Amino acid sequence: MPRQVDHDERRRHIAAAVWRIAAVGGLEDATIRRVAAEAGVPARQLQYYFGSRDDLLLGALDLLNKEGEAEAQERVAALGPAPTPRQILRSVLLEFLPLDESRRRRQLVHAAYFVRFLGDDTLRERIRDTPPELEGLIALLLPEDRRDEADFLLAGAAGLQGQVLLGQMTAERAVDLIDRQLDRVFAASA
Numbered sequence: 001m002p003r004q005v006d007h008d009e010r011r012r013h014i015a016a017a018v019w020r021i022a023a024v025g026g027l028e029d030a031t032i033r034r035v036a037a038e039a040g041v042p043a044r045q046l047q048y049y050f051g052s053r054d055d056l057l058l059g060a061l062d063l064l065n066k067e068g069e070a071e072a073q074e075r076v077a078a079l080g081p082a083p084t085p086r087q088i089l090r091s092v093l094l095e096f097l098p099l100d101e102s103r104r105r106r107q108l109v110h111a112a113y114f115v116r117f118l119g120d121d122t123l124r125e126r127i128r129d130t131p132p133e134l135e136g137l138i139a140l141l142l143p144e145d146r147r148d149e150a151d152f153l154l155a156g157a158a159g160l161q162g163q164v165l166l167g168q169m170t171a172e173r174a175v176d177l178i179d180r181q182l183d184r185v186f187a188a189s190a
Contacts, residue, residue: 011049014039015060022112023105027057054123061113068095068106086186089141089153093178096157098164099171107161142185149185156181 017039021030032053036043050056072095079087098104117124138150157178163169 015063018060019109023108026112027116085141090182093157096161097171097174
């Protein structure tokens with residue numbers, strides 16, 4: 001009897017090959033041939049599951065984001081049955097810091113995508129109008145309608161990410177800075 005293929009798992013397996021390549025050498029190294037070799041599948045299979053190389057790169061990014069979202073939801077759930085908005089917001093912002101190997105890998109891959117999007121008008125256009133869901137979530141968690149504060153917190157956490165990845169700042173210091181900002185924001189509304 002033929003073995004049943006789990007198509008979602010196959011797509012994730014191929015995407016993980018893109019992530020491994022991107023984390024080490026950037027997306028320029030993530031050619032169809034190289035991804036197929038890394039995944040141990042024929043190149044035709046990449047085209048079957050994703051289509052073009054651009055579709056492969058964007059599909060792998062989408063799967064990476066979904067994986068990150070699932071991990072973030074698990075960490076929020078671990079806060080307990082009734083976490084405060086500050087606790088949830090802190091958990092969301094800490095997703096930007098390489099506090100474990102999974103987040104570090106994801107952030108390195110996102111950096112590779114960022115560089116690629118800067119130089120590729122076609123890919124940049126395809127993601128430009130992606131809704132700013134994270135900013136919206138952060139704004140909902142703040143004490144009142146403070147969209148500017150949400151944008152600033154998100155930008156600050158993203159900036160800290162690069163400094164921690166480069167070793168210019170410790171993860172502990174970055175967490176401390178996030179905690180201080182949250183203290184300031186939530187104290188101002190009390």
